[in-house]
Amino acid sequence: MTSPAATKPAILSVDDDPGVSRAVVRDLRRRYGADYRILRAESGATALDALREMKLRGQPVAVLIADYRMPGMDGIEFLEQAMDLHPFARRVLLTAYADTSAAIDAINVVDLDHYLLKPWDPPEEKLYPVLDGLLEAWRSSEQRPVTETKVVGNRWSPRSSEVREFLARNQLPYRWYLAEEPEGARLLEAAGADPERCPVVITEAGQTLVQPTDGELAESVGLSTSPTGDxxxxxxxxxxxxxxxxxxxxxxxxxxxxxxxxxxxxxxxxxxxxxxxxxxxxxxxxxxxxxxxxxxxxxxxxxxxxxxxxxxxxxxxxxxxxxxxxxxxxxxxxxxxxxxxxxYRRHSAPGVDDFTGRGVYYGSAMTEASECSDHDVYIVGGANSAGQAAVFLSRHARTVNLVIRADSLDKSMSHYLVQQIEQIPNIRVHHRTEVISADGVDHLQRIVLRNNETGVEEKAEAERLFLFIGAxxxxxxxxxxxxxxxxxxxxxxxxxxxxxxxxxxxxxxxxxxxxxxxxxxxxxxxxxxxxxxxxxxxxxxxxxxxxxxxxxxxx
CATH class of the missing domain: 3.50.50.60 (FAD/NAD(P)-binding domain)
Incomplete structure (x- = not known):
């Protein structure tokens, strides 16, 4: 049975100086100990271990307070990794006056919520007002952690893709399981759900949603779906x-x-x-x-x-x-x-509509990025959205092929993006080219490209095609x-x-x-x-x- 203390949201302080660490925790417990678990760690690595354990147990983390200067892993590096584990925790950096420029940089690097100068005495003036505001924002946020939500589905199911994209775009954490793999099959059996009726969503409270609508998903995870007034x-x-x-x-x-x-x-x-x-x-x-x-x-x-x-x-x-x-x-x-x-406008090439959600995606389907590892992906479009997707997917895919009808990216894409793309070796730009057909069995497997200048057609193996073809x-x-x-x-x-x-x-x-x-x-x-x-x-x-x-x- 989970203890009452373990269910409290956590405030975690990380500082390698034991004296400073004890002082922070002392002040935090005096003000917030009744409602929050006050935890401390003396290194970033130890703190990350604690955060991983809390993640596995589904324990919420409200605020992370990290000292900037720590050996091995500084506060910014720690917060950057902590974001992946607890993205909705508010993030605070403790700095000396000489390090304020680093703190300002961290606002963009780790989406820092605040930085505090040491010393923070008296806490009633310099610490508590900041923490009160961050905790209020954390409590009132629609996007509260839902670490135990599970989505079970099929890799090439359009609705499974839509459910994952809905949760991701609303910044709602979930875990994805393939129905055909052992853990996915065990979850379906425990939920009494038919594998043929995926996707199945199992909420934090254990509620099973079979092929849920977006509205049902929103209500199950606490998003507001109805206005309070008329x-x-x-x-x-x-x-x-x-x-x-x-x-x-x-x-x-x-x-x-x-x-x-x-x-x-x-x-x-x-x-x-x-x-x-x-x-x-x-x-x-x-x-x-x-x-x-x-x-x-x-x-x-x-x-x-x-x-x-x-x-x-x-x-x-x-x-x-x-x-x-x-x-x-x-x-x-x-x-x-x-x-x-x-x-985005729909692509008229034969076969494209047949594989929408099964390898063909309109816009940047962020949930598909991890599936692109060691694959060749294709992006159609020459505007900023296509360029941003190409840069992002280049971190995962073996190659990113950017297909444009024009003879240059400069005609429709911001200069800074053109420069970035030119510097990334695994991005290839296909000028004066378009996709003229798509083919596959249960999912997209190949496309046909045509060079409009030479008329030459070329088949290409492709499991992922991202379309950004106008508005x-x-x-x-x-x-x-x-x-x-x-x-x-x-x-x-x-x-x-x-x-x-x-x-x-x-x-x-x-x-x-x-x-x-x-x-x-x-x-x-x-x-x-x-x-x-x-x-x-x-x-x-x-x-x-x-x-x-x-x-x-x-x-």
Whole structure:
């Protein structure tokens, strides 16, 4: 039987100086000993051993406090490895004044939450306020550790792939077992589940979900799936950078705000392994880290974040704006911001659709990276998302083949990414080339490439094909309620004026605000906006600007 103390979340302090270590633990126990297990270790290696044991036992870790200068393994190295074991633990670095530059670097390297200068006396002023804030953030986070969730499925099952991707994109830890392997078979037998009905998800509490929907998954792991109210000041539809930016600024400025996301916050940017041209992150930041920070920031200011709810319609009901959900529910607000972003276009080559989820993936399926070891993988696309995926997969795959129709990457990819790709020896760029067919038995096994300059066709063995072939706006749900351009992107502001005339049905005495659509009080932000810049920074900026215009509309 597990002791009550073992079930408490842990606060772990790591310092090679016994005197400092005892002092830290003394101060921590005095303040937090009643609610947390206070543990200490005198080396990074010893601390990692303790963290591994807690991981195996499913014991949560709330905060890690590591001294920067430790022999053998410094604090940054320790925190970097600890992230893999307990990614949701808050991370604090103890430094001397001379080491503050290293601490600042660690903010990007290990997603550091805070650094403390030694000495921290008095703790009531310098230690406890920092820890109180971090513990509150850890407790209120939607992404609490669920270390015992198990997913049992088949390697080439599309739904098994979707379940893993859903959990990964929502930063929910899980363990993956193949149904045909001994441990997977034992889990299915214990759960009384039919191997033919995979995937099977076994939650931390022992609940068995057979072929679960995303909504069932979300509810089982504690994600919010229903709003707490019926009427808000602002509904944000879409949880990419633009939507998250709007939620942060809307809630922080006093608007009762709810963000509705179909799958997982972060959008396409959330799938990026490393974004290196986003302001304030000189060493880059992963899309998932950026999305997690933004989501926590929005929640801190009081925004509600609702997942696995698909918006299928928009209505005007007097002064209210109403969004309709696919399950028949609806939600009303004074204003709406459309930030649904874009999705990758489907590839038309014969055979590609047959293997979607069975070797063919749209976007960077991060869960497949570990399966690419010692394999040749192919990526189709020449924009930043394809380049970021190529750099990331090059760490795992034997070779990464980047297939582009153009004669140069410079035409569509940021210069910094082009330079990186040129320096990675196992990335090959196939210019003026496209995939013309895909083939296999139960999964993708080969593709055919054609050089459009020479007309030469070439068969290639390939079990993984990642597609980044342009964007399609997620606006079909709008129907004819909002004016869009021929490609489906939402028109707003000056783009709605034809020869100075306001759009049909516009009854206000003023023209539409810059990001306001053809319906007053409904705004647009991010990639779904016609002629947007298609960059993370500009999407966040438009989300913030849209909130400013919401205030003008409400005034």
């Amino acid at each position: 009427f808000y000041d602002l509904i944000v539809v879409g949880g990419g950078p633009a939507g998250l930016g709007a939620a942060v600024y809307g809630a922080s400025e006093g608007l009762r705000t709810v963000l509705v996301e179909r799958t997982a916050t972060g959008g396409q940017a959330g799938q990026s392994s490393r974004i290196e041209n986003y302001l304030g992150f000189p060493d880059g930041v992963s899309g998932s880290q950026l999305a997690d920070r933004a989501r926590r920031q929005a929640a801190k200011f009081g925004a509600e974040v609702i997942t696995t709810r698909e918006v299928v319609g928009l209505e005007v009901n007097g002064s209210a704006r109403t969004v309709r959900f696919s399950d028949g529910g609806r939600l009303c607000a004074h204003t709406v911001i459309i930030a649904t972003g874009v999705d 399609a706006p997620q606006t079909d749900w709008l129907g004819g309620t909002i004016k869009r351009d021929e490609a489906g992107y939402v028109l707003a502001g000056p783009d709605l004026l034809v020869d100075g005339a306001r759009p049909a049905g516009w009854e206000l005495p003023r023209p539409p605000h810059h990001l306001e659509t053809s319906i007053p009080g409904v705004f647009v932000a991010g990639d779904v906006h016609a002629d947007s810049a298609k960059r993370v920074a500009s999407a966040v900026g438009e989300g913030a600007m849209a909130v400013m215009l919401v205030h003008r509309y409400l005034a």
